[in-house]
Amino acid sequence: MSPTHKNPQTLKWQAMSRDHHLAPFSDYQQLIDVGPRIITKGEGVYVWDSEGNKILDGMAGLWCAAVGYGRHELAEAAAAQMRELPFYNTFFMTAHPPVLELAKVIAEIAPPGMNHVFFTGSGSEGNDTMLRMVRHYWACKGQPNKKVIISRVNGYHGSTVAGASLGGMKYMHEQGDLPIPGIVHIPQPYWFGEGGEMSPDEFGIWAAEQLEAKILEVGVENVAAFIAEPIQGAGGVIVPPETYWPKIREILAKYDILFVADEVICGFGRTGEWFGSDYYGNQPDLMTIAKGLTSGYIPMGGLIVSDKVFDVIKGAGDFNHGFTYSGHPVAAAVALENIRILREEKILETVRAETAPYLQKRLRELLDHPLVGEVRGVGMLGAIELVKDKATRTRYEGKGVGMICRGHCFNNGLIMRAVGDTMIIAPPLVISKAEIDELVTKARLCLDLTLQDLQG
Ligand SMILES: Cc1ncc(COP(=O)(O)O)c(C=O)c1O
Numbered sequence: 001m002s003p004t005h006k007n008p009q010t011l012k013w014q015a016m017s018r019d020h021h022l023a024p025f026s027d028y029q030q031l032i033d034v035g036p037r038i039i040t041k042g043e044g045v046y047v048w049d050s051e052g053n054k055i056l057d058g059m060a061g062l063w064c065a066a067v068g069y070g071r072h073e074l075a076e077a078a079a080a081q082m083r084e085l086p087f088y089n090t091f092f093m094t095a096h097p098p099v100l101e102l103a104k105v106i107a108e109i110a111p112p113g114m115n116h117v118f119f120t121g122s123g124s125e126g127n128d129t130m131l132r133m134v135r136h137y138w139a140c141k142g143q144p145n146k147k148v149i150i151s152r153v154n155g156y157h158g159s160t161v162a163g164a165s166l167g168g169m170k171y172m173h174e175q176g177d178l179p180i181p182g183i184v185h186i187p188q189p190y191w192f193g194e195g196g197e198m199s200p201d202e203f204g205i206w207a208a209e210q211l212e213a214k215i216l217e218v219g220v221e222n223v224a225a226f227i228a229e230p231i232q233g234a235g236g237v238i239v240p241p242e243t244y245w246p247k248i249r250e251i252l253a254k255y256d257i258l259f260v261a262d263e264v265i266c267g268f269g270r271t272g273e274w275f276g277s278d279y280y281g282n283q284p285d286l287m288t289i290a291k292g293l294t295s296g297y298i299p300m301g302g303l304i305v306s307d308k309v310f311d312v313i314k315g316a317g318d319f320n321h322g323f324t325y326s327g328h329p330v331a332a333a334v335a336l337e338n339i340r341i342l343r344e345e346k347i348l349e350t351v352r353a354e355t356a357p358y359l360q361k362r363l364r365e366l367l368d369h370p371l372v373g374e375v376r377g378v379g380m381l382g383a384i385e386l387v388k389d390k391a392t393r394t395r396y397e398g399k400g401v402g403m404i405c406r407g408h409c410f411n412n413g414l415i416m417r418a419v420g421d422t423m424i425i426a427p428p429l430v431i432s433k434a435e436i437d438e439l440v441t442k443a444r445l446c447l448d449l450t451l452q453d454l455q456g
Pocket residue numbers: 121122123124125127156157158159163229233234262263264265290291301
C-alpha cells in the first residue's frame with residue numbers, strides 16, 4: 001500500500017478505476033498514474049473521501065447539490081415513487097402523476113409566459129431538444145431556412161454532439177469534427193481576460209454588439225436563435241459587465257430570432273432568484289434546466305418552453321423527439337421534493353438576503369492577496385482570478401497556477417475548481433455564514449501555499 005493511503009480499500013477502488021472506468025473529461029494516463037480521489041459520503045456542505053478526509057464542497061458536486069447533501073426527504077421521495085411506479089414512459093399519449101405535477105410546479109416558478117416543459121435526462125439533452133425544437137418552430141412558421149444558432153465562445157452547453165457544438169470550447173471542437181453545421185459563435189463578455197484597454201462597460205457593449213454583427217453577417221432570415229448562459233459557469237464564472245444584458249435585449253428586440261437561456265447552472269436559486277434570467281430581467285423564449293432541478297440527487301434535465309413557441313408547434317403534428325427517460329417518475333418525484341424544500345425552507349430568500357451578500361463580501365476580502373487580480377460573483381457563484389501582475393492582468397504563463405491551487409485546496413479540505421488560472425466556486429445554496437468563513441479562510445491558506453510554490 002502506498003504510504004499516502006490509510007485505507008487499503010482506496011487502492012482497490014483505484015485499481016478498478018485504472019482497469020475499467022472511463023471517466024468524463026479525464027486524461028486516462030494521468031488517472032492510471034495518480035488514481036482518482038474516491039468520494040464516499042456527503043452531508044450538508046461537506047463530502048468525505050475514502051481516506052476519511054472531510055472536505056468543504058465549494059462546487060456543490062458539479063453545481064448540483066443546491067439543498068446540500070444527505071437530505072433524507074429526497075431519498076424517501078425516490079423510494080416511495082419506486083415502490084409505487086418505478087418507471088413508465090411519457091410517449092404515445094401516456095403520462096404519470098409525478099411528471100405532470102412537476103411540469104405544473106416548474107411553470108409556477110418560471111418567468112411569466114413560460115408554461116410548458118419538455119423533460120430530458122440531462123442538460124446536454126435539454127440543449128439537443130432545444131436545437132430541434134427551435135428549427136421545428138421556424139419550419140412550422142413557414143421559415144425553414146431559419147436554422148442557424150448563435151452561441152458564444154467559451155460557453156458550455158453540454159457534451160452531446162449538439163451540446164458540444166453549441167458550446168464554445170475549442171478543445172471540445174477539436175475532437176470529433178465539431179461544431180456541426182448551422183452553429184456559429186461570437187465572443188464572450190469576459191472583461192478580465194479579454195477586455196484589453198476598454199472599461200468593463202465599454203467592453204460589455206462591444207461584446208453585445210457582436211451579436212448584432214453576427215446576425216447581419218449570417219442574415220436574419222437564416223438565424224433561428226441565440227443561446228447563452230446568464231452567467232457562464234464552466235467557462236470560469238464569467239459575470240458579464242452591467243451593460244451587456246441590456247444591450248443584448250435591445251438587439252434581440254430588433255430582430256425576429258428566439259432567445260434561449262441555458263439555466264443549467266443559474267437555475268433553481270443559484271443567483272438568489274429562481275432563474276438567472278430573473279436576476280438580469282431577461283425574457284427568454286426557451287430555458288434549458290438540469291442540475292439544481294433535483295439538486296443532482298438523480299439525473300434530470302429539461303427545456304422550459306414559452307407559450308409563444310408552444311402555440312406555434314402545438315398544431316403541427318408530432319414533435320418527433322424524446323428520450324426513454326423523459327420525465328422519469330422517480331426523477332420527477334425527487335425534483336418535486338427538492339423544489340418543495342427550496343420553497344418551504346425559504347432557501348432562495350436566505351441566499352438573497354443573507355448568505356450570498358456575505359459570501360460576496362468575504363470573497364472580495366481576498367483581493368488584498370498578491371496572487372488575486374479580480375474577485376467577482378453573483379449569488380452563490382464566485383470566481384478568483386490568479387495573476388502575476390494585478391495592474392496589467394498578466395498571468396503566470398505555463399505554470400498551471402490554477403491546478404496548483406486546486407491541489408492545495410483538495411489537500412486542505414476545500415473543493416474549488418480551476419478553469420485555467422481562474423478559481424471558481426458554487427457551494428450548496430444552504431451554506432451557512434460560519435461555513436462561508438471556513439471556505440474563505442481555507443481559500444486564503446491555499447492562495448498562500450500556491451504563492452509559496454511559485455516563489456520557491
Ligand atoms: C450551462 C450548462 N449547460 C449544459 C450543461 C450540460 O449538462 P449535462 O452535463 O447534465 O448534460 C452543463 C453542464 O455542466 C452546463 O453547465
